[in-house]
Amino acid sequence: MEVDYKNIQVIGFDADDTLWVNETYFREAEAEVGLLLSHFETPNKIDQELFKIEIKNLPTYGYGVKGFVLSMIELALDLSNGTVSNTIIEKILELGKAMINKPIELLDGVEEVLKGLSKDYKLIVATKGDLLDQERKLEKSGLLKYFHHIEVLSEKKEENYKQLLKRLDIEPESFLMVGNSLKSDILPLVKIGAQAIHVPFHTTWQHERVTQKETHGLAYKTVSSLTEILNYF
Structure with missing residues (x-):
């Protein structure tokens, strides 16, 4: 199923295992x-x-x-x-x-991708986890300068994303989410009319795994590395 990014104005990134190792x-x-x-x-x-x-x-x-x-x-x-x-x-x-207290280990190509995309798009972080811990990691990562907004969500379900986009005055069709979890970063966005790009990480927590039945018929791209995203923009 083809996906089109011509209407994208804002790109969201998951943090853990999308920007850095977690x-x-x-x-x-x-x-x-x-x-x-x-x-x-x-x-x-x-x-x-x-x-x-x-x-x-x-x-x-x-x-x-x-x-x-x-x-x-x-x-x-x-x-x-x-x-x-x-x-x-x-x-x-x-x-x-x-x-x-682990040092922040950025994944390959993260800064290259953020630097490239931030020239033409507003970038935000939409992640789960402990607020204090995520703020600390973002500060240590050196990536804060690329983002217009940081959101630490208690859950990443359709309703959570709807509320976030409404609060930030972003139309779903103009939003793209990038993340490693099909369950949290991809499927909820596609279901509310946004776009999503899946960047798998080699380790996935059991709670974040989905079945083929859950992904059937939903349009999103999967890339093997974060830098591949630049081919579409």
């Missing part, structure tokens, strides 16, 4: 907590239980490292029947602090 650090932390709790359960069972707890806690904690750390602590308490040591809890807290 999910990799969560997978590394999961492996670490699996080792810390290995005398309580198998690695596979630990992964499964952690995911269940994260999903259960999303309405309370939202997305981001802080909620992830609280879920890991809850996991440790559950698997140990409340007997987990203070030392393990401390190590889980240290994992979270290490994640928050």
Whole structure:
């Protein structure tokens, strides 16, 4: 299905795993907590239980490292029947602090793409996560100068995007979203009449995966790298 970008005036970018590395650090932390709790359960069972707890806690904690750390602590308490040591809890807290303090690793071509597109289009960031953490990452990234607006959303569903575009006085047909998650960055935009370009990241959280049935009949482009976007503008 063909897509046309001639009416695009504003381009939105997801942040985590679109502009910089993020999910990799969560997978590394999961492996670490699996080792810390290995005398309580198998690695596979630990992964499964952690995911269940994260999903259960999303309405309370939202997305981001802080909620992830609280879920890991809850996991440790559950698997140990409340007997987990203070030392393990401390190590889980240290994992979270290490994640928050990771240096920003920009993905290939990010600055080239933003610099090129910002000459002719208004650029915004529309991302999920913890507000303080995302503000910190944007500040450290050196990319703030390219964006007209930063929005940290509690969710990325159709209604969230509708409200954002209305607040910024952007017509859906003039908006393009770029991101790595089909579930959060692509499908909701296409369904409200905007455009979207999917830039897959090599690691995707289970919660962000979609089926072929969910994408069937929806028009969007998938590119192998961010720099390919420049071919269309």
